[in-house]
Amino acid sequence: MKLEQASRQLEALGNPTRLQIYRTLVRAGHSGLAVGGLQERIGIAASTLSHHLKRLVDTGLVTQERQATTLICRAHYPAMHALIGYLADECCADAEDVVAESTVG
Amino acid sequence: MKLEQASRQLEALGNPTRLQIYRTLVRAGHSGLAVGGLQERIGIAASTLSHHLKRLVDTGLVTQERQATTLICRAHYPAMHALIGYLADECCADAEDVVAESTVG
DNA sequence: GCCATATTTCGGTATTTATCGAAATAGGGT
DNA sequence: ACCCTATTTCGATAAATACCGAAATATGGC
Secondary structure, eight states, X not given: OOHHHHHHHHHHHTSHHHHHHHHHHHHHGGGOEEHHHHHHHHOOOHHHHHHHHHHHHHTTSEEEXXXXXXXXXXXXXXXXXXXXXXXXXXXXXXXXXXXXGGGTO | OOHHHHHHHHHHHTSHHHHHHHHHHHHHGGGXXXXXXXXXXXXXXXXXXXXXXXXXHHTTSEXXXXXXXXXXXXXXHHHHHHHHHHHHTTTTTTOSOOSOGGGTO
């Protein structure tokens, strides 16, 4: 993953309202939630919710699927795992204190 | 972890420059890096770096330790793991399609 | 105590963002 | 075709942020 994309995803999750939206979707699991359902639970203006959802969808963290007139939203788990991997990855790769090269010779 | 704190940490990592700083520290491992060392590698104004570092420290993602006149910065791994845990946690907790309660009776 | 160097604070500017209500659009059922 | 409801776009405003250079501060060596 590129730093640019990771930072956009992290920024998306870094707004309290969006994090709440995202967690609500994560908790909802496979069946997801309609935009309207999210609005009921979170209690913000529909336009604000739409704006935040767009951001989460654009960054790949959330997917949407039409069902008649309603839009079902779901957390996209592969994206979440990739992001988590990016954060934990390469830990200590540049470390200079490589424990003790004396053990190698 | 509270949503408020998690979102502040995510927001901190959501700026490309800060994510770069953070990753540089993660890669540096236990020995960490001085502020000046970070500045050399990243190439931004010292004041800007200081601003970003403060944010990372305030949110608990980075720790600092004085060594004479220089400040050593280190990624604080427990914070990172807690944050990752927060994201993955409670997945599907509210799911309605609980696979099939018929198996339970 | 004074100097050298590492880091932070200050001041300022340009950009981005969050939020809302109202109006527009989309998509389907009848 | 028409209407109903779900969702998005528009327009506007207030607040937050990123960034820099210059000046201030901190810490320790001598």
